[in-house]
Amino acid sequence: MRVRLIYSPDVVEKPILAEVISKTGLLINILEAKVNAQKGELVVSIPSSGEKLEEAIAMFRRAGVKVEEIKETLKIDQEKCTSCGACISPCPTQALQFSSDWTLKYEEEKCVACGTCVNACPFGALTLLEGSEG
Amino acid sequence: MNKGDRRIRSVKEINEKIKRGDAVVLTAEEMIKLAESSGVKAAAKEVDIVTTGTFGAMCSSGVFLNFGHSDPPIKMTKCWLNDVPVYKGLAAVDGYLGAAALSETRGFEYGGGHVIEDLVSGKEIELRAESYGADCYPRRHIETTITIDDLNQAILVNPRNCYQRYDAATNSSDRILYTYMGTLLPNYGNVTFTGAGQLNPLCKDWNYETIGIGTRIFLGGGVGYVIGEGTQHNPQSGFGTLMVRGDLKRMNSRYLRGASFYKYGVTLYVGIGIPIPIINERVAKTATLRDDQIIVEIRDYGVPSRPDRRPVIKRVTYADLRSGKVYINGKEVPSSSLSSYKMAREIAEVLKKWILEGLFFLTEPVEPLPRKGRLKPLRVRRKEPTVRELMRREVVTAKPDEKVEEAARKLIVKGIDHLPVIAEDGRLVGIVTSWDLARAIAERRRFLSEIMTRRVVTAREDETIDAVAWRMAQHSISGVPVVDEEKKVIGIITTDDISKRLVEGRSRV
Ligand code: SF4
Ligand code: SF4
Numbered sequence: 353m354r355v356r357l358i359y360s361p362d363v364v365e366k367p368i369l370a371e372v373i374s375k376t377g378l379l380i381n382i383l384e385a386k387v388n389a390q391k392g393e394l395v396v397s398i399p400s401s402g403e404k405l406e407e408a409i410a411m412f413r414r415a416g417v418k419v420e421e422i423k424e425t426l427k428i429d430q431e432k433c434t435s436c437g438a439c440i441s442p443c444p445t446q447a448l449q450f451s452s453d454w455t456l457k458y459e460e461e462k463c464v465a466c467g468t469c470v471n472a473c474p475f476g477a478l479t480l481l482e483g484s485e486g
Numbered sequence: 487m488n489k490g491d492r493r494i495r496s497v498k499e500i501n502e503k504i505k506r507g508d509a510v511v512l513t514a515e516e517m518i519k520l521a522e523s524s525g526v527k528a529a530a531k532e533v534d535i536v537t538t539g540t541f542g543a544m545c546s547s548g549v550f551l552n553f554g555h556s557d558p559p560i561k562m563t564k565c566w567l568n569d570v571p572v573y574k575g576l577a578a579v580d581g582y583l584g585a586a587a588l589s590e591t592r593g594f595e596y597g598g599g600h601v602i603e604d605l606v607s608g609k610e611i612e613l614r615a616e617s618y619g620a621d622c623y624p625r626r627h628i629e630t631t632i633t634i635d636d637l638n639q640a641i642l643v644n645p646r647n648c649y650q651r652y653d654a655a656t657n658s659s660d661r662i663l664y665t666y667m668g669t670l671l672p673n674y675g676n677v678t679f680t681g682a683g684q685l686n687p688l689c690k691d692w693n694y695e696t697i698g699i700g701t702r703i704f705l706g707g708g709v710g711y712v713i714g715e716g717t718q719h720n721p722q723s724g725f726g727t728l729m730v731r732g733d734l735k736r737m738n739s740r741y742l743r744g745a746s747f748y749k750y751g752v753t754l755y756v757g758i759g760i761p762i763p764i765i766n767e768r769v770a771k772t773a774t775l776r777d778d779q780i781i782v783e784i785r786d787y788g789v790p791s792r793p794d795r796r797p798v799i800k801r802v803t804y805a806d807l808r809s810g811k812v813y814i815n816g817k818e819v820p821s822s823s824l825s826s827y828k829m830a831r832e833i834a835e836v837l838k839k840w841i842l843e844g845l846f847f848l849t850e851p852v853e854p855l856p857r858k859g860r861l862k863p864l865r866v867r868r869k870e871p872t873v874r875e876l877m878r879r880e881v882v883t884a885k886p887d888e889k890v891e892e893a894a895r896k897l898i899v900k901g902i903d904h905l906p907v908i909a910e911d912g913r914l915v916g917i918v919t920s921w922d923l924a925r926a927i928a929e930r931r932r933f934l935s936e937i938m939t940r941r942v943v944t945a946r947e948d949e950t951i952d953a954v955a956w957r958m959a960q961h962s963i964s965g966v967p968v969v970d971e972e973k974k975v976i977g978i979i980t981t982d983d984i985s986k987r988l989v990e991g992r993s994r995v
Contacts (some may be wrong), residue, residue, distance in 0.1 A: 367558035434541070434743060434755065436827055440810075440822035441676035442669040452827035465758070472669040474543070474755075474824070476595075 353405060353451060354383065354425075358418040359392035368415045369394065376408050377398075395422065425463045425481060426470075428456065432477035439469035495704075497696075497763050497850045500534045504847055511535045511761075511841050513834040514685050514773065516961065520785040521568065521774040526737040528888045530770030532693070535841060535848070538690050539759040539833030540682035542825025543666070543745060546646035546717060547754045548584040549602055549734050552638040555579055556630075561623035562615040566590070567601045578623060582643075585688035585744075585754035597752030600744030602642075603851035606633045606706070607739040640734035642706060642742075646716035648758050650688035650726040651782060654679035654807060654821070656799055656814065659940040660941055661786030661960065664749035668824050670787055673813045674799075677784055677821035683777040683804030687760035688726045692772040696763050697728075698851025704837045705730055707738025709846070712760075722858055724781075730758065757829060759837040763848055784812070790953050792863055835976030850929045864878070873954055874947045876987055877968045877977035886915060886935035893934055904978060907938045912974040914967055917942045944969045945979060955984055 358368070364387065373380050383395045398408055412419050417447075434458045440448045447462035448469060470478045510533050512520060517536045521529040552571070552929050553562075561578040565571070569591045572581040587853030588597035604611060610631045619626045632639055644771050657665035658679045663670040668678045683689065691697050691903035701712040709731025717729045741757030762904045764770045781803055785796040799814060807821045840846035882905050893905055897920050905923075907916035918926075927939040945966045958966060958981060965980035 392873065434826045436542075436755075436829075437823040437828040438668045438678070441678060441820040442671060442822075443820075445821065454826075454831065471664070471748040474668075474747055474753075475743065476746070 353401065354397045354422040355409070356420040356422055357392075357394040357396060357412060358420070359387075360416060360418075361390050363416040364390070364392040366415065368412065368417055369396070371409055371415070372411045375411065376404065377409055378404065380408070391484065414415075422481070423460070424461060425465045426458060427479045427481055428458060429477045429479075432475045434475060434477075437459075437475065438474055441474045442468045442472045444468065490771065492764055492817060494530055494764065494770075496765065497848050498818040499848045500763050503534055503843055504841055507842075509534045509841060511537060511541075511838045513537050513831070513838055514690055515831065515834070518684060518774050521770075525773050526774055527767065528714075529774065530764055530767045533770070536690060536762045536764060537837040537841070538682075538687040538762060539757070539760060539830040539835075539837065540686050540825065541741070541829035542680050542682070542708045542753060543747075543753045544644060544647045544756040545586045545666070545753045547602075547642065547644040547756055548554060548582055548598065549605075550639065550641045550643055551581050551583060553579040553581070554633070554638050556625060556628055556638070560615060560617050560625035560628050561620055561621050562628075563617050565613070565615040567611050567613055568596070569614075569846075570596070570601050572596050576651065577928055583849070586751055588611045588752060594746050594749065597744070597746065599752050600746075601752055601753030602734070603739050603742055603744040605640060606737050606742050608635075608733060609635055615800070632744060634735055637735075639675075640674060641731060642710070642734045642737070643713075643729075643731045644716075644756065645729050646718060646727045647730050647756055648687060648716070648728045648760075649681060650686060650721075651683075651724055651780060652679070652681045653793070654784040654802070655780050655787045656784050656819070656827055657788045658786045658799075663787055664747065665787055666747055666750050666753070667787060668747065674817065675818055677713070677807065677812055677814075677819055678824055679782060679784075679804075679807045679821065680824040681781050681782075681804065682827060683808070684775060684826060685827070685830045685834055687758065687762070688728070689775055689780060690762050690773045691760075691769060692724075692725070692775065693768065694721065694855045694857050695769050696765060697760060700849055700852040701760065701762075702847070702849045703730065703732075704757070704833055704840070704846075705732035705737070706734070706739035706757055708732055708734075709735035709863050710758075711849075712855075712938045715859070718857065719859050720859070721856065726760075726845055726855070728855075733908070736964040740928070741829070741937060755826075756832050759833040761837060761841060761846070762846055776805070777808060778803045780804045782807060784814075787949070790956070794863070795967075822881060848923060870989065871951045872947070873945050873949050873951065873968055873979055875945070876983050877945075877979040878983065879977050881906060881975055881978045883975060884918070885935055886938065887934070888934050890923060890926045890931055890934065890937065894920075894927060897923065904980065906967040906975050906978065907934055908975055912971055914942055914944065914973050914975050916940050917967065919965075942967065942971075946970075947976065951984055951987075955981070 381397045386393045445462045451457040545624030569589045572583045586598040589596040613632045615628045656668035714729045716729045743755040746752045784800045785799045903920045909915045918938045945968045968977035969976045
C-alpha cells in the first residue's frame with residue numbers, strides 16, 4: 353500500500369521512519385520526499401497488509417505523523433480522453449481495457465504505476481499522480 | 487443486368503422521404519443486425535440510408551486561412567500560429583496550416599493539429615508574420631492575436647482522410663518503438679491498429695457506387711464535402727482514401743482533436759461520417775460487411791523499411807483485433823486500437839439524427855471516384871551510400887571458446903574495438919567490445935562465451951548508411967557486424983567508418 357506521511361515542524365527532525373522500519377522489520381520504500389525545516393512529506397510504499405500494516409501506520413500516528421492512504425495512481429482526464437485505445441495494449445498489466453460500450457476502463461488494483469500508458473496517450477489525458485511513480 | 491444492380495431507390499426519392507420525415511435510417515451496426523435477422527434482401531428493401539463513422543488520426547489534414555489585411559498591409563512570407571509554421575507560398579494573407587506541422591518551441595507536444603482544435607474551440611491564437619516589404623506591402627513584421635472569428639475564411643481541406651483499412655503494427659525488435667502506430671513493445675509485445683472497420687464509410691460502399699465528388703458528409707462536427715479521391719487512393723487493394731473540405735467555422739472541437747504521438751510527431755484526429763444511400767442490393771450487401779469479414783495485415787515495424795515492405799506477420803480481421811488479443815507465433819499478444827470506435831459510433835448516430843430531423847440531405851455525386859489506382863513508391867535516384875560501400879571486409883573474428891586475454895591481444899594488435907564471435911560454421915553467435923574485454927580481465931573471466939553479448943545488432947549489405955547509423959544511435963553502440971542471409975559475417979561497419987566517409991565527402995566539395 354502507498355501512503356503519504358506528513359510530518360509537522362516539531363517532529364520533522366526525528367528519525368521516525370527508521371524507527372518504524374527497525375521495529376516492524378518492514379522494507380518500507382521511499383517513493384518521494386519533500387523535506388525542509390518547516391515541514392516534511394514522504395510518499396512511501398509499505399509492502400504489507402492486515403495487522404502488520406495497521407501496526408506500522410499506528411506507529412507513525414503515535415509519533416505525530418499524519419498518514420494518508422494514496423488510493424489513486426493514474427488520473428484520467430475525461431475531457432481529453434477520446435477512448436481511442438492507444439494506451440491499452442502497451443499496458444503491461446491490463447489495467448486499462450475497454451468496457452462493453454468501448455469507453456476506456458481503468459482498474460486501479462492492477463496498475464503498477466509504470467507510466468507506459470502516459471507516453472502512449474496521444475491526447476495527454478493520463479498523468480501519474482505524485483508519488484505513485486515507482 | 488445483374489440483379490444486384492437493379493435500382494431500388496434514387497437519392498432524389500430518399501431526399502423526398504427525408505423532407506416528409508419518413509426516411510428509414512440505420513447506423514452501420516444496426517444495418518448489420520437487421521441483415522443478420524432478416525437477410526440482406528429484406529434489409530435493402532426496408533432501409534433508405536446507412537450512416538457510417540470514423541474517428542482517427544489523419545495526418546494529411548489542414549486548413550486554408552485568410553487573415554485579412556492589416557494597416558499598413560503586409561505580404562506575409564513567413565507566418566506562425568502559436569509558433570507553428572503556416573505555409574506561405576500563397577497570396578499576401580492566405581496560408582495553409584498543416585496538421586502535422588510541429589511547433590518551433592514546443593516540439594512534439596504541440597503542432598498544427600492542436601492549433602486547429604484551439605481555433606475551433608474559439609481560443610486566442612498568437613499570430614506572428616514576417617515579410618521583406620514591398621511598395622504595395624510596406625509592413626515587414628506583425629504580431630497579434632486572433633480567434634477563428636477574426637478570420638475571413640478557415641476552410642478545412644484534407645488531402646487524405648478516411649482510409650478504408652489500415653495495416654496493423656507490431657514490433658519484433660528488442661527495443662520499444664515509438665511510431666505513428668503508437669507505442670510498440672519489444673518482442674511482439676503488443677499489436678496496434680487503426681480504422682473503424684464495419685463502421686468505416688469506404689468499407690460500406692466498397693465499390694464506390696454512392697460516394698463520389700460532391701458527396702455531402704459529416705466532417706468534424708459540421709457539414710463537409712468529398713472533393714475527390716485522397717492521395718495514395720488505392721481502391722483495388724482495399725485502401726481507398728478521400729479528399730474532403732468543410733467550413734472550419736461551423737465545426738466542433740469534439741470531432742477535431744490535436745494529438746501527439748510520443749517521439750513521433752503531431753497530427754489531427756478527424757471525425758467523418760458518410761451517409762450511404764441504399765440504391766441497390768449490392769450496396770446493401772457491402773453496407774452489411776462485418777468486422778470479421780474485413781481483413782487486416784499485421785506488419786513488423788521492427789524492420790525499418792518502406793511501409794509496404796515491412797514483413798507481414800499475420801493476416802487477421804478487425805474482429806480479431808478488436809477482441810483485445812491476437813496470436814503471434816502461438817503466443818497471446820494484446821491488441822488495441824488507436825482510433826476511437828466509441829467516437830465512430832457516436833458520429834454515425836449524430837449523422838442519423840441529423841437526417842431524421844430533416845437537417846441533412848443527401849447529394850448525388852457529380853463524378854464517381856476512380857476505382858483503379860496503384861501506389862507507387864518513391865524511387866531514390868540520387869545514389870545513397872550503402873553498407874556495402876563502407877564496410878570493411880577483412881573482419882577479425884573469434885570463437886566462443888577463445889580465451890579473454892587472447893581476444894584482447896587481437897584487438898590491440900589490430901587496433902579495433904569490435905570482435906564478432908562466430909561458430910564453427912561461420913554463423914554469428916555473439917560480439918565483444920574492447921570495453922567488455924577490459925571488464926572481463928578485471929573480473930578474471932576466462933572465455934569469450936562467458937562474456938559475449940548474444941543478441942547482436944547487425945546490418946545487411948544492401949541497407950543504407952542512414953538506416954544503420956540510426957540503429958547504432960538507438961542502441962548506443964559504435965559498430966555492427968554485417969551479415970548475409972545465413973547469419974554469416976561478411977563485414978563490419980563502425981561509426982568511425984561512417985564519420986570518416988562524411989569528412990571525406992565534405993573535403994571533396
Ligand atoms: S501506469 Fe503502467 S500499469 Fe498503470 S495503467 Fe499505465 S501502463 Fe498500466
Ligand atoms: S490513449 Fe488517452 S485518449 Fe486514448 S483511451 Fe487511453 S487515455 Fe483515452
